[in-house]
Amino acid sequence: MLITGELAELQREIEEIAFDYGLSFPEVRYEMVDYQTVNLLAAYDGFPIRYPHWRFGMEYERLSKSYAYGLHRIYEMVINTIPIYAYLLQSNLMVDQKLVMAHVCGHADFFTNNYWFSHTDRKMLDEVANHSARIRNYIDRFGHERVENFLDACLSLDNLIDIHAAGVRRRAPHVDEDDEPKTIKKIQAKDYMDSYINPPEFLANQQRRLENEQAQLKKFPVEPERDVLLFLQEYAPLENWQRDVLGIVREEAYYFAPQRQTKIMNEGWAVFWHTRIMTNHMLQPGEIIDYAEHHSGTVAVHSGRLNPYRLGYELFLDIEDRWNRGAFGPEYEDCQDHNLRKNWDKKLGKGLEKVFEVRRIYNDVGFIDAFLTEEFAREHKLFTFEYNEHANEYEIASRAFQDVKQKLLFQLTNFGQPIIDVVDANYDNRGELYLVHHHEGIDLDRPYLEATLSNLFAVWGRPVHLETVVKDKGEIIFSHGPDGSATWII
Amino acid sequence: MNYSTAHRIDQDAKRFRQIVHGHVRQNLRKYISNGELIGRQGKDLVSIPIPQIELPHIRFGGKQMGGVGQGDGDVGDPLGPGDQDGSLGAGDQPGAHLLEVEMSLEELAEILGEELALPRIEPKGKKNVEGGKVRYTGIRRVGPESLRSFKRTYRAALKRQMTAGLYNPDRPVVIPIRDDVRYRSWNVYPQPQNSAVIFYMMDVSGSMTRHKKELVRLTAFWIDTWLRHNYKSLTVRYIVHDAAAKEVDQHTFYHLRESGGTKISSAYQLCARLVDEEYDPAEWNMYAFHFSDGENFGGQDDRLCQEMLEERLLPHMNLFGYGQVPGGYGRMFMETIAQIEDEKLVGAKINDRDGIFDAIKVFLGKGL
Secondary structure, eight states: OBOOHHHHHHHHHHHHHHHHHTOOOOOEEEEEEOHHHHHHHHHTTTOSOOOOOHHHHHHHHHHHHHHHTTSOOOOEEEEOSSSEEEEEETTSOHHHHHHHHHHHHHHHHHHHHOGGGTTSOTTHHHHHHHHHHHHHHHHHHHOHHHHHHHHHHHHTTTTOSOTTTTTOOOSOOOOOGGGSOSSOOOOOOOHHHHHHHSOHHHHHHHHHHHHHHHHHHHSSSSSOBSOHHHHHHHHSOOOHHHHHHHHHHHHHHHHHHHHHHTHHHHHHHHHHHHHHHIIIIIOOGGGHHHHHHHHHHHHOOOTTBOOHHHHHHHHHHHHHHHHHHTOOHHHHHHOOOHHHHHTOOOOOOOHHHHHHHHHHHOOHHHHHHHHOOHHHHHHTTEEEEEEETTTTEEEEEEOOHHHHHHHHHHHHGGGGOOOEEEEEEEETTTTEEEEEEOOOSOOBOHHHHHHHHHHHHHHHSSOEEEEEEETTTEEEEEEEETTEEEEEEO | OOHHHHHHHHHHHHHHHHHHHHHHHHTHHHHHHHOTTTTSBOSSEEEEEEOOOSOOOOOBOHHHHOEEEESSOOTTOEEEESOOOOOOOOTTSOSOOSEEEEEEHHHHHHHHHHHTTOOOOOOOSOTTOEEEEEEEEEEESOOOGGGBOHHHHHHHHHHHHHHTTOOOTTSOOOOOOGGGOOEEEEEEEEEEOOEEEEEEEEEOSTTOOHHHHHHHHHHHHHHHHHHHHHOSEEEEEEEEESSSEEEEOHHHHHHOOOOSOOOHHHHHHHHHHHHHHHOOTTTEEEEEEEEEOSOOSHHHHHHHHHHHIIIIITTTOSEEEEEEOSOOOSSOHHHHHHHOOOTTEEEEEOOSHHHHHHHHHHHHTTOO
């Protein structure tokens, strides 16, 4: 049910304020729904029509249960389409509805203007419904179990994508092999100078490099391929319907990837704007307490866990403040006097301009890298935690700025997923698939790895291998073939 | 939201339940033997811990990962139990990894029945004895004001006014008269009543250790679950014995430990007396299960037991099960049981937790 009357009036009012501040976004359509529907939509990631899959049912049960127990409720949901759809919960107070609409303005603006969303399909509502129709069709034709099993296998691989693929061309244009020189050309030189101008070891080196390059060209894939799903879609021996299902899973994974890449910023930006719009314009005196309670619930820190809403919000505030005061750049960085830095004020007034720029060009990794300062980390009491095996507990490991920043960046890199490439699709000349995990200090979860490889095997049809590192054991290859799983230590 | 979306999520949820069922069925032997389910039991529900029903992904091992947090505390201070997954989820992800699925005891019994290929029990007794459940589902024209149904009254009044041409859409006033008033009323839903009683008897002499009692407890839980599924009402009586027998409550049954000798006949005698005094064999489905480690005091008592079984217990019983847990010395009581030829008598050895599964199959496999 689309909203009407007072709420529609409020929407107009709030959006006008947002536009005055410089936010920009297309039409937002609000639907008023009850909690069951909101849980249902949340289970479907906001899209009313998804293909049939049990994991949506599982998520729905979880949400319904935690709603029933009062553990958790969803206030707001926005989907990145044009027009933008957002849902309001029927049982909310009017002040909550206002807050949610102000919050949604932030998300809507972020979807529209952040660079990382520029490649997302804004007609995804239709696209997802099409996916649903196609998969239902396959279920009718090939049987529920067959389609479901294949879908399960694909979904289990859906984090093996190249998050930058939408914006970057990875594959070099095809070069005809014959154009490439087969041997190294010597530079012309007189005999007595030859060994100086063309040192034999250099020549040998060049020759070897050339040969390696030639060998590389014969390899398949030529370059390591990070978009594992695409690689499988193109080269795995699949039936047409399977190829299509894999494509659907891949397309949806890419659609949702930017949201995972910008969680901190996106939420921070929305909180930043709902605070400003509500406190400066929309709040009635009688609503202050309800508003305060809801707002603090959103940015609260629970038992030491980092809250992306809070972190993003505070960072945006910090950036605004620093650029208002001119507290950045070499002169400021070089200043060691604590009091001087604290009271630094060049009356620059560029805060708002800066935050708008930041929301346009950064994702979470860049955001943290560029704007998480030592002062900020100290002021907000950030720390790293690690698992203590003896105590079976997580404990605070460090409060050093570099540690905190490094850990945070690590968690955000590649949207928190391990980096994995397809290196060889004809491993050992047997058509087996060889993947490499770029190990950066943290091991993979072994039971999950083995289960996932078995799914990868189901798709590829030939044995699959993954090279990684296991603590205390060194480099290890995990394999899965027709006889099950195996591991080899290299 | 429209009907079809709700319908779709129901389909997905149903499929998920099916998968859970399949998972429980596949791992039933494990669930039976490790006793995880007992104690997670609510009134009608058991909460079943099911790990990893989610889709596997290649991901980082949780424990090594650690993470970044915010708040007070010194280096080395604990953050709380190790269930944080180091991810950046705030309110949107619960910390728990282990998914807990709730399942009704009824559903669990069905799975048990399917997996062990247990036949449906054909109850004896007066099948026609009918009790009834009263539910307020009906509508009548008379009744107390407290049960007046506003909706139905309004509907009747509206209908009357429309047929009489008194209804004006521009001024939609509906005034019910006496004839329009409707009241909610009850209907009686007949239910066939089959009652059953289970007698659990256990040797609590010195040789029955805590571990052995645990085997008995697990076995009894599953027998209960199955019989409850088959009978509308189930009574359970507990008898413990060493050299003498007495009736106790459930808690005592599993926790009491006596020392001293073992006279199995004492328990059988008590059981037979309870049957004679309180349960009419024509109306009751009776089950008895006796657990011991097989030691009994002398051959004379064995003979007495045999006599008791053949003459006083078995004729009334639907089933008499004897479960022998390990550890006894000397002549085993199981040998006595084996001498009696009666299809209502079954014996099973429960050597360890894995044996429970098979024992249940033996006990309940006859469908008696």
